[in-house]
Amino acid sequence: MGDDVVDLIMSDHRELERLFDTLENEPDKRAALLPVMTTLLTAHSRAEESEVYPAAREAGGEDDVQHSQQEHLLADQLAEKLAATDPDSDAFPAALKELVDAVKHHVEEEETTVLPGMRERLDDARRAELGQAFLSAREEHLGQQPGEVSKAELNQQAANAGISGASSMSKSELKSELEDAAEE
Structure with missing residues (x-):
């Protein structure tokens, strides 16, 4: 695989899909795997936001980056909701499905627009x-x-999402603004 960022991102996508499949189909493993999945998803997202999206934007993919960042914001909200849900509860499968659907949609779009654009x-x-x-x-x-998430990470998310004036906002104002962007 090497160090090609596109290959590394796609490798993480396949691992997340594997974890989703296990979480969906093996309820007895949910309690152990849930924090593994959420930490990989969070680390992957933050790395893309801080390192990959700014480079993709500079390479001409500004609209794709804004859209991808909005999808990350939604996935963060859904992952936070899922992490707060008891893996043995009746609410867990629906919360998991919502996150899986959102992430799979994001992965499909990223792998058909942002990543091929970076390769080109x-x-x-x-x-x-x-x-x-x-x-x-x-x-x-x-x-x-x-x-x-830190204030600096929120500022980076705002830049990726095309939100201006982020540096003058408090952390809570910025978080609220990003939550609104996730719903767009």
């Missing part, structure tokens, strides 16, 4: 450089759960 517009060396940055950022965020 960025040379091998730049994609390898981004791959290393992605891996470092993902490692830095492993262990975080949905909802655990």
Whole structure:
């Protein structure tokens, strides 16, 4: 696979799909796998937001990045809701389905627009450089759960989503603005 950022992102997508499948089909494993899935999803999202989306935007994919960021915001909300749901409860399957559907939709769009665009517009060396940055950022965020986000990360999400004036907002104002963007 190497260090190509596109390959690394797609590898994470396949791992998330595998975890979703297990969570959906093996209820006895839900309690153990739920935090694994949510931490991978969170770390993957934060790494894309901080390292990949700014590069994709610079390479001409501004609209795709804004849309992808909005989908990340929605996935964060759904993952936070799922993490707060008892894996043995009757509400868990519906909450899981909502998250899985949203993430699968995002993955499909990202793999048909953002990632092919990066392959076309960025040379091998730049994609390898981004791959290393992605891996470092993902490692830095492993262990975080949905909802655990710093003001700097919120500012980056706002930039990716095309929200202006973020630096002058408080953390709670910014979080509220991003929640609204997720619903668009």
